[in-house]
Amino acid sequence: LRDPDGGTVTVTRLQATGTMETVHNLGVTGTHNYYVRTGTTWTLAHNNTQCTPTYKDLRAAGAKDAHHIIQDAAARDLPGYSRGDAPAVQLEGPSTKVGSPHYKATQVQRQPGGGTYGDERKIAEEALRAAGMSEEEIASNIARADSYFVDKLGVTSDTPMRIPRNRPS
Known part of the structure; x- marks a missing residue:
């Protein structure tokens, strides 16, 4: 690592905490490198x-x-889509534990709707909200989904997507 004077900063230790932490990526338009204070x-x-x-x-x-973030069952037929490479979040669960954040998000994903990326994006927002995320966390995670689906795969809000079988018609 480099400091502003051109010197080096050495990482002296890494410590595994055994827990997942929410972190936020900072994207600065037009700036490739910048300094942050730690x-x-x-x-x-x-x-x-x-x-x-x-x-x-x-x-x-x-x-x-x-x-x-965008339900795998809705996205899996998109050209170039990879289950492993798609953006995801850690939610306390499991999805079958009634009342858990993962359960609440999954229940939203099982409601009627879908058919386009725009629809799936709205469902994702509601699912993350049901899981207890703040509006800032939701916006950040939807931006990550857009980075993958729009920027990498080239979908638009009107791109057709599969309607998962677990959604009633």
Whole structure:
């Protein structure tokens, strides 16, 4: 790591906490690198607008309740879509535990609706809201979904998507 004076900062220790933490990626339009302050040290940061964490990232980290932001069953027929590479969130669960955040999100996904990416995006917002996320967290996670689906896969709000079988017609 580099400090603003060109010197190096050495990472001296990593500590696994055994818990998942919500972090926010900062995307600064038109700026590729910038400095952020960590305590009393300024550290060079790299602008990252990736859609991480992905479902695969969360599972690799040992998360048992990784939840696709855009329902996997709705997206799986899209050209280029990958279940593992799609953006996901960690929700306390499991999805079958009545009253848990994962259960509440899954129940929203089982309501009638869908058919386009725009529809699935609205369902995702409601599912994350039902799971107890703040409006800021919802906006950040929907932006991650858009980064993957719109920027990477090229979908639009009108792109047809599969309606999952667990949704009543």
